Amino acid sequence: MEQEQIWELLKRNREHAVAEDRYKKGMRYRRAGKSGLVLSELSFGLWHNFGSTDMYENMRDMVFTAFDGGITVFDIANNYGPAAGAAELNFGRILKNDLGGYRDEMVITTKAGFGAWKGPYGDGGGKKYLIASLDRSLKNLGVEYVDIYYHHRPDPDTPLEETCGAFRRIIDSGKALYIGISNYSGARMREMLSMLREMKVPVVLNQVQYSIFERGAEEDVFGDCKKNGVGVTVYSPLAQGLLTDKYLKGIPEDSRMHKNAFLKESALTQEKLSAIRALNEIAQKRGQSLAQMALSWVLRREEVSSVIIGASKREQIIDNLTLNCEFTAEELAEIDRVSKIQ
Numbered sequence: 001m002e003q004e005q006i007w008e009l010l011k012r013n014r015e016h017a018v019a020e021d022r023y024k025k026g027m028r029y030r031r032a033g034k035s036g037l038v039l040s041e042l043s044f045g046l047w048h049n050f051g052s053t054d055m056y057e058n059m060r061d062m063v064f065t066a067f068d069g070g071i072t073v074f075d076i077a078n079n080y081g082p083a084a085g086a087a088e089l090n091f092g093r094i095l096k097n098d099l100g101g102y103r104d105e106m107v108i109t110t111k112a113g114f115g116a117w118k119g120p121y122g123d124g125g126g127k128k129y130l131i132a133s134l135d136r137s138l139k140n141l142g143v144e145y146v147d148i149y150y151h152h153r154p155d156p157d158t159p160l161e162e163t164c165g166a167f168r169r170i171i172d173s174g175k176a177l178y179i180g181i182s183n184y185s186g187a188r189m190r191e192m193l194s195m196l197r198e199m200k201v202p203v204v205l206n207q208v209q210y211s212i213f214e215r216g217a218e219e220d221v222f223g224d225c226k227k228n229g230v231g232v233t234v235y236s237p238l239a240q241g242l243l244t245d246k247y248l249k250g251i252p253e254d255s256r257m258h259k260n261a262f263l264k265e266s267a268l269t270q271e272k273l274s275a276i277r278a279l280n281e282i283a284q285k286r287g288q289s290l291a292q293m294a295l296s297w298v299l300r301r302e303e304v305s306s307v308i309i310g311a312s313k314r315e316q317i318i319d320n321l322t323l324n325c326e327f328t329a330e331e332l333a334e335i336d337r338v339s340k341i342q
């Protein structure tokens with residue numbers, strides 16, 4: 001056999017056979033605000049478990065499981081790793097080796113705003129950083145454009161005009177199709193949205209934290225996003241795993257809390273544990289896992305365009321794919337009653 005044929009054969013063996021019925025498995029799709037961009041109700045986020053020391057086979061398995069389940073949105077950022085950039089590189093590798101033919105069925109997002117490289121030009125909201133970072137991201141991902149480029153956080157030290165101007169230039173360059181903002185709320189968000197509109201920058205989403213335990217976005221974000229025709233995409237809908245049944249019997253060794261970094265052990269107070277137990281009982285009565293109920297609860301809001309889940313193994317993604325967003329008034333009241341804690 002010729003060397004080239006052997007290589008082709010090896011490549012084909014490695015390639016993942018994508019599920020033909022991926023759009024018939026019950027995933028629903030919503031619009032990003034009033035835009036023409038359609039998103040799967042669940043997005044898959046690569047913040048954790050896609051770093052340079054994590055297992056590549058596990059990453060592959062999770063990306064395949066998500067895509068095969070009808071998830072089309074893959075949420076990444078320039079600083080996801082560790083090291084910063086590793087999640088983009090790993091996703092780019094999966095795309096190249098296994099899913100390259102499916103680029104047009106995916107919404108790939110990245111972000112810049114938090115510290116990504118050393119020195120004064122790897123952080124914030126300035127033009128130099130935002131433009132250089134996107135170039136790095138495209139290289140890491142091995143794609144010509146991203147679907148959504150987010151400003152990851154408000155930067156009080158850079159004039160909004162400059163950040164918006166950088167996005168205008170990026171859209172003109174064709175390196176991003178749409179713009180998103182993240183962690184913006186209240187007056188700063190309103191100012192940013194109105195300036196982006198004035199400059200005719202296609203801003204479609206605000207990415208914010210929202211869950212049964214973190215409800216600030218209901219007041220500070222939802223109403224103004226709706227008024228502006230901008231969708232909300234939600235991160236940490238499971239409060240990083242607290243809103244699942246995994247901590248009911250202690251702290252498992254393979255959990256995020258066990259690492260005690262982004263999710264601290266101190267977050268699991270007795271009060272919180274009682275709330276989780278009570279929520280778990282409500283979920284069981286609804287015939288759902290607690291994770292499924294927590295995701296359904298976020299998606300009950302029409303302002304939400306998509307909810308971004310994280311995972312450490314494929315089984316979690318499979319669990320999260322089955323949702324029922326219908327709640328009775330009694331169920332919602334009971335969820336409110338048991339979860340109102342500090």
Ligand SMILES: NC(=O)c1ccc[n+]([C@@H]2O[C@H](COP(=O)([O-])OP(=O)(O)OC[C@H]3O[C@@H](n4cnc5c(N)ncnc54)[C@H](OP(=O)(O)O)[C@@H]3O)[C@@H](O)[C@H]2O)c1
Binds near residue numbers: 312
């Ligand atoms: N814009 C921003 O500033 C920002 C900030 C944070 C996140 N994000 C984005 O949002 C994404 C999601 O954030 P997140 O990871 O905090 O979301 P999350 O969905 O609240 O938490 C994910 C974690 O919950 C656990 N989990 C998930 N499904 C489970 C299930 N069915 N049963 C039991 N445990 C389950 C896993 O924890 P274990 O690892 O313990 O197994 C998983 O790593 C990120 O990847 C990122 O893309 C954006």
